[in-house]
Structures are given as structure tokens and as C-alpha cells.
Amino acid sequence: MAELIGPRLYSCCNCRNHVSLHDDIISKAFQGRNGRAFLFSHAMNVVTGPKEDRHLMTGLHTVADVYCGDCREVLGWKYEKAYEASQKYKEGKFILEKSKIVRENW
Incomplete structure (x- = not known):
């Protein structure tokens, strides 16, 4: 009997809550606070913190920290x-740090 394989997911490293x-994935070539990070078009089962302006490697952005909806681990x-006009494509997108997420159903 064949097993049903669901979509490949990323989960919180702390509690395994599915987050994306x-x-x-739009790009794997991003830098987070603690190393490599991925740019995602969507995230699920997360909550966002307050908005704040931050000077990042690509200039000034208004960002909000993203927390796991279950355990409140900061994920990105x-x-x-x-x-900056060249950075507008990032608006509404999510950075999730590679060290904070794990693969599921791979």
C-alpha cells in the first residue's frame, strides 16, 4: 500500500509547529541575525510583533519580528x-532563519 505524501513543510525548531x-520559498540567499535565512512569500501559524524601522544590509526597512504561534520562538x-525602490519586492514577505526551522515530509 502506497503512503500518502503531503507537502514539504518547514516547522519551528522548538515545537514542530508548521510555519511554511x-x-x-522565493530565495535561499538571505542573511538573518544568526546566519543563513530564506525569504518566503507566506508563513502560517505565526504571530508578528510590533513594527519597527531597522537598518539591514540592503538599507532601511520597516519590519516586524515573527514568532511561532505555539511556543513564541523568534523565527525571523x-x-x-x-x-528603496529596488527592495519593494520584499514587502509582505517573511524571513525565516535556517537555524530556527526544520524540514518535515522530505
Whole structure:
């Protein structure tokens, strides 16, 4: 009997709460606070903190930290606003740090 395979997911490293789909990765070439990070078009089962302006490697952005919806582990941030035209594509997207997420159903 064949097993049903669900979508490839990423989960919180702390509690295994599903936080994003592999298919929602836009880029793996990003830098987080603690190393490599992925840019996702969507995230699920997360909550965002207050918005704040931060000077990142690519300039000034308004961002909000992203927390796991279950255990409140900080997973990355959400780009709320980009001030440079070349960075506008990041608005509404999520950075999830590679060290904070694990693969499921691979």
C-alpha cells in the first residue's frame, strides 16, 4: 500500500509547529541575525510583533519580528515596508532563519 505524501513543510525548531511550505520559498540567499535565512512569500501559524524601522544590509526597512504561534520562538521577521525602490519586492514577505526551522515530509 502506497503512503500518502503531503507537502514539504518547514516547522519551528522548538515545537514542530508548521510555519511554511517549501513551495513558498522565493530565495535561499538571505542573511538573518544568526546566519543563513530564506525569504518566503507566506508563513502560517505565526504571530508578528510590533513594527519597527531597522537598518539591514540592503538599507532601511520597516519590519516586524515573527514568532511561532505555539511556543513564541523568534523565527525571523516580516518586511512591512521597504524605502528603496529596488527592495519593494520584499514587502509582505517573511524571513525565516535556517537555524530556527526544520524540514518535515522530505
